[in-house]
Amino acid sequence: MTAVHDVDFTLEYPYTRSTGPIVGPWLTGLRDGRILGLRVGGRVVCPPVEYDPDTGVSTSPDDLTEVGPAGTVTAWTWVCAPTSKHPFAQPFAFAQIRLDGADTAMLHAVDAGDMAAMSTGMRVVARFRPERRGAVTDVYFVPGDEPPPPVEADPDAGSVETTEHLIGVRIREPLFPFRARFARGLLEGRILGQRSPADGKVHVPSRGYDALNRVAMGPEHDVEVADVGTVTSFTEIAPIQYHGQTETEPWIRCSVLLDSADTTVGGIDVRHIGVEEFRVGMRLRMVWKPEGERDVSAIENRWGGITGGVYERWEPTGEPDVDPELLKDHPF
Amino acid sequence: MARPCAVVGIGQTLYRRRRGDVSLDGLVREAALAALTDAELTFADVDAVVIGKAPDALEGVIMPELSLCDALGAVGKPIHRVHTAGSVGASTAISAAVLVESGRYDTVLTVAYEKQSEGNATWALSGGRSGGQAAGGTFAPWIREYIRRSGAPEHIGWLVAVKDRLNAVKNPYSHLRIPDITVEKVRESPMLWDPIHFLESCPSSDGAAAMVLAGGERARRSARPAWVLGHAKRTEITTFPGRDTVRPRAGVECAAALYASVGITDPRRQIDAAELYVPFSWYEPMWLEGHLIAEEGEGWKMTDSGATALDGDFPVNCSGGVLSSNPIGASGMIRCLEAANQVRGTAGDYQVDGARVALAHAYGGAAQYFAMWIVGSSLDVLA
Structure with missing residues (x-):
């Protein structure tokens, strides 16, 4: 570029994260077609964490328990113009979803087709993507209650111990x-x-x-x-x-x-x-x-x-x- | 007049190239829970949390003080984040001490960490651009200029590398363990940035360090307090006409202010042990001079004579130092924690006999951020 120009720079790195004893099994579950919550402090939280979110007391993977696959939307927002980083190319909703069997809501994506299909209190249900790698994006939600088709888990796939994330920001x-x-x-x-x-x-x-x-x-x-x-x-x-x-x-x-x-x-x-x-x-x-x-x-x-x-x-x-x-x- | 603050609990993770067994939350909690256990307290006893780490680009987790709030039991409590590049661990400890000294909080948990294996420090320090020179590439010319000014012989750097690595073998948390290290092995290791050899450089580590600081009754009742006698921070900008990067004025003034605040007039005699931030071997003599422990041009002679060894008259980095474990954001807090370890008499195999006053120090950026504290076995130890 042989002229003076605006700055246009993309800062980007492929980070590798270790998942630990609770998030690892949770991601492994998603890959294998199951959503896990965690019994802690007299309730079930989903997604599960390594500590009681109220007190910081450590939790145990022994207390993981399956929740969902259906749940109730407790809050939502419509994404009209998705970017390449969003889970869908078409407009969709981000929603807080309290899965059946869980006491807390999880932020996730609902492929609802139209904003008019969204409402607080509506029922949504999980769908697992055909290609899964042990990531939060292995699953998404659709309106309704109809259970997802069974997912065939690969018994030799092992547990998810690391995840990779290409994180970047474009500066102009x-x-x-x-x-x-x-x-x-x-x-x-x-x-x-x-x-x-x-x-x-x-x-x-x-x-x-x-x-x-x-x-x-x-x-x-x-x-x-x-x-x-x-x-x-x-x-x-x-x-x-x-x-x-x-x-x-x-x-x-x-x-x-x-x-x-x-x-x-x-x-x-x-x-x-x-x-x-x-x-x-x-x-x-x-x-x-x-x-x-x-x-x-x-x-x-x-x-x-x-x-x-x-x-x-x-x-x-x-x-x-x-x-x-x-x-x-x-x-x- | 500030009220006294004591370190009443310390906790560390094992430092390793990669702590793949834990998440970032788990790593930070490991240190925090160890410090609370050491203080015989729980999260419920903590009034405020202060955390520090090097720039977010190292792990790509933006504003981790938000996501770590629950993990550190800080729901409904104040949580603060400190940013001062590589010196951040010590700046964080000082910020936590100020919260206690001011009387605002009785019990403050402070945690610093880095999980270097999740990203790449050279990438991050290069602003994400090609052609990064890495920290060693920045410091090497300043080390050469120190050598030119002081006339120090080339083996000084090798001696520091051997001393710190042998100390590290005595520390159960150390990342690098090289019990058979020798001056010859250091000298023969690959040259990374002239005059810095591979074995004269810090490793890239995962790890976290934590302390519980307390004032008032909780400090007085502590079984093993390390009293924070004084602290100082100074900063200078990266470049300006006449900036001396070899002996930065901010470092000199930071040390002078610290010693004056606690009545130290002869640091070499009055301080029993020091944990200095030495990521490349030559920074031991450079900081001995740059922080007024030795006269200008005399620091390398302390190293050469063995004065900075565990059994010397001014032991430096008995824990093994940054040369042996370097989770960047935590490295400054480890210095503060190890100084406390010495005056509490809990440093195990690397304990300096009878240590009552200990100095901790960290620097960051282009040798432009400085944070130092002095801890004592009692409040009147320097009286």
């Missing part, structure tokens, strides 16, 4: 004004910082304010800084593989104090200089990508500085090193 927002000017500057081949009106220090990239002196900085405080500077800090990273990681080979991540700036620019990735010759105090120059090939899509409001999308590489200037002692104020 405009760039803050300074961040947008910073990104536009990079597209034009200029590195923009801001000079604090409080103490004259130049922040690169700026947050749009001087946090130490608590003063705002606007376009009138923008200054251009050099694309040449001094390494103040670096790490060689051997990439750990995780969800979304695209790096496979070790590389150097460094911070550079650009000439005429007072803050270091972190997160600069160097792939064309060997770690054996890399050092604090080394003078580097940024070699820009050609205008038109620069990409600032990695610049967000709270993430991304001089991104790899705008430079070909950083190369030694050949100047003598700066004495690390003079960089003591910039170990970040």
Whole structure:
């Protein structure tokens, strides 16, 4: 993306959960076509939990007991425009359902077809999905009392001890004004910082304010800084593989104090200089990508500085090193 | 003047790479129930609950203080959540102590946890983006700068790694147990982030820690109180011109405020045991200096001389420390709990003989959040 754009980022991870001694049997039950409640404190709660919800006293899996499959709606809401994360593609109801034999209501989904079919006090009954994996979504509810067809449980399937959940959030927002000017500057081949009106220090990239002196900085405080500077800090990273990681080979991540700036620019990735010759105090120059090939899509409001999308590489200037002692104020 | 607060119960889970036998609720309850049992109390005796954990992205459970409310017996009671990244366990303990000291509540249950196996800390610390440098990648250059400034020899980090892992063998809750660890094995282990070797790094653990804090009559009647003599928290922002990440000013000021509040003028002599947050070996000497226990440039000499060993004059991380068990959100509370363990005389095989004053410390973020407390075997132990 070779223009300044709004932030559009999806934060997403496939979490793995261990189910424990009560929720595990409950999910196993759903997979096998049974809904379990738990006798605790003189009543039956569903879904079952590891503790008395009123007192925190521990419960026992020995007190699990089958409930349902039919029950009564005690409250409901209609979802007119389901998203991909909802249990149905078509409009449906989320309802509190007190299953027969249980004393508490469970939040679940009712495939009622039409909002007019929903009412508090109505009867609903479980339906088990053909493909079940030991998840709360293995079951759903429909209006009526007619028992579900029997489910054939796989006797070798074992108990459900872990569950997996791809959890994510999509973040869309405009760039803050300074961040947008910073990104536009990079597209034009200029590195923009801001000079604090409080103490004259130049922040690169700026947050749009001087946090130490608590003063705002606007376009009138923008200054251009050099694309040449001094390494103040670096790490060689051997990439750990995780969800979304695209790096496979070790590389150097460094911070550079650009000439005429007072803050270091972190997160600069160097792939064309060997770690054996890399050092604090080394003078580097940024070699820009050609205008038109620069990409600032990695610049967000709270993430991304001089991104790899705008430079070909950083190369030694050949100047003598700066004495690390003079960089003591910039170990970040 | 705040009224006195005591630790009257402590509880821990076993720390493991993965506690697949329990749910998140079950993990947290294991520590809470152990602390209540130790205090000879039940949930019914608790007036308020304070919980802490590292950022929600580690497990993907958003606002767990809501879902854990019932699990911690807090129905109808106040429950608070504290957020200060890796230092959160100690910040949480301090927040709970303040609730007692203020006189608002008599008995407060505080719990901190992490179930790292459910997610991926490097992913979470990378903001969910590719190219994460991990905590070690952040701290390694600052460690190198410490070495440059202090002239410390390279074996200092190896010594810390060996000492803490051998201490951990004496702790029944430890995650890492490496009884045959040696300096040679540390030195030969893979280099992760120069100069940090694999065996100089903390593990990724599941676990929870809990304490019951009490004031008034309940504290006075406790069979084994650890009195909270003082505490301090300080924070600085991540980046600003002139920020010293090697010796952060917030850490120096946090320690100075803590010592002044309890009348400590010579921490090395007046403190009998310390639990410092050392996730990478070199942070032992760095915090000895950064928290005013040693003069600048002298911390590594304490490590080198054996002063920080279990039988040294300033024992550090007798429990095995963060290097041996690291359920991130709980790690700071474990420091506070282990300090209490020492002054109560209940630290078992890693007990420091006659410990009466103990220091606990945690740091978090980019070495920018600090939380410290000092506990004593009696209220007048420093008088």
